Amino acid sequence: MSEMMAWPRNDGRKGIRNVVLVAYLVECAHHVCKQIARPFDEADVQVIGFSGCFPSDYGQDMMEALCTHPNVGAVQLVSLGCENFKKQQLALAIRASGRPVNVTTIQDTGGTRAAVDQGRTWVAETKAQLADAPKVPMAVSELVIGTICGGSDATSGLTGNPAAGVAFDMLVAEGATCIFEETGELIGCEHVMAARAATDDLRPQIIATVDKAATYYAAMGYGSFSNGNATGGLSTIEEKSLGAYAKSGQSQINGLLRPAERAKTGGLYLLDVVPDGAPKYGYPNINDNAEIIELISCGAHAVIFVTGRGSVVGSAISPVLKVCANPETYDRMSDDMDVNAGRILTGGATLQDVGREIHDKLIGLASGARTASEDLGHVEFVLTYKTPTPPEPSCHV
Incomplete structure (x- = not known):
């Protein structure tokens, strides 16, 4: 490498x-x-x-x-x-x-x-x-990587998201900073995440931030669940949450971040994308591009994007690495994809194999490689109004 x-x-x-x-x-x-x-x-x-x-x-x-x-x-x-x-x-x-x-x-x-x-x-x-401008060597421990899933279907939680989680565990073990989101798609997983908290103070904060998301979406009258999710075989927000949770891996959670906040140390962090208080500017993130930008605002050098139905978006600032969970989607949209996690379903690769592939491709991005979305000219950017939420002083270990 x-x-x-x-x-x-x-x-x-x-x-x-x-x-x-x-x-x-x-x-x-x-x-x-x-x-x-x-x-x-x-x-x-x-x-x-x-x-x-x-x-x-x-x-x-x-x-x-x-x-x-x-x-x-x-x-x-x-x-x-x-x-x-x-x-x-x-x-x-x-x-x-x-x-x-x-x-x-x-x-x-x-x-x-x-x-x-x-x-x-x-x-x-x-x-x-x-x-x-000169370039200098960079260690894996200096990387900040975000992860998001979009266009999810029933395969996302079986292949792509768990493989992203494996890659996250590898990166965290090497000292990198890894950030997962979105609290509105982790409803029902809060107690499982709290059990992985690095400190006692962090456990109730994780539960509270997911409860806040559930309350916010209830007030809006619509959760983070699309027609495409249902068509793709997902039944409920709880089932979608299980898949979204899988991309966090198994490492301990070091803290909570808010948009535009940087982690103080390496390790795994949960990004809280839902403002405190009553809904003020509508849905917290109106599409995947807004979430990608919030991950980048926390310093993400690159973002892993897991999709089952298929997505074509990129970003104006950091490369977006597409992991396709569904082998049929990959066959149709291979030009837009970087990793075929659907091979796990067809027996062509193990979860560890694909997790290692994601890890190595992320390292390659800092060695001159480009993503499919970069080659295709995708430079999407969305930034709308939102109420800022100040970071909690005890959110980091």
């Missing part, structure tokens, strides 16, 4: 990608960002942003975490000029992290064409500078 090499960052973290972000700070600036990035379509220049005009502490925290992510090398911020986003605060945070940053305000610059020209010039110059 090739040695992992990565870009060093001022805060001690290392990036397995060196992306230039073009970030809009209100939906009115989205088109300008897309035009700035257009000439660099194959050059790791990606568009992200927050569309809202009203103030949002969650949006601010998320953008600061994403724009200083270890996979990010520089950031071009684009503002309309009259939105409520704290763009200078964001720019200061990026600059303090040692990354080049430029702020283009469309109203001050003179409109769309002038803003696009200014942004393209800065991105081109900055990419030329980043081209010479």
Whole structure:
């Protein structure tokens, strides 16, 4: 296996990608960002942003975490000029992290064409500078990996999710940080997870955070269970939860994280994606892309995505490794998949074999390999309003 090499960052973290972000700070600036990035379509220049005009502490925290992510090398911020986003605060945070940053305000610059020209010039110059950035060796213990499942069916909990759990156990044993979610899809598993807590204080917190998710979804009148899940053979949220739980592996759980919060040590963490209090902005995560971004906001270098029915999404910041649980889906959609976990069902591989394959492919991503979603140009990004929840001081060991 090739040695992992990565870009060093001022805060001690290392990036397995060196992306230039073009970030809009209100939906009115989205088109300008897309035009700035257009000439660099194959050059790791990606568009992200927050569309809202009203103030949002969650949006601010998320953008600061994403724009200083270890996979990010520089950031071009684009503002309309009259939105409520704290763009200078964001720019200061990026600059303090040692990354080049430029702020283009469309109203001050003179409109769309002038803003696009200014942004393209800065991105081109900055990419030329980043081209010479040195890389350094990276240990497995420095990796942060997230996992998510989407488009789940009856095979997800039998093959793909347990295989992801095996990979997680391998990574945790090597000192890496592994993050699983989503509390709204772990309903019924809270006491089993609590039994794996590293500390006595953490046990009731795990139970409480899943109870909170159940209460939130009940208030919304709809849980995290889709028509596609039912068509794929899942009967209830409890059955779906068992499959979702399997991707956490068997390691002890070191703590709870909230979006945009980084783990203080290596080990396994549960990401709490449901805000505290009464529902305020609708469903906690409206689709898989929003969950991927929250995992990335916690520093995930890459994300394992397990799917049974099939999914094609990627991400603008971190590579998304697709693990297909269903052998029939893999046969139909192999171009979009990285790992065929369906071989476990057909007798072509063991759970340990596929878990090791996932582990090794993740290491390969830091050695120059690319995922199927990267090769296909998938750079999805979703960031909406949510009420931020402050981290609990006792959530970490």
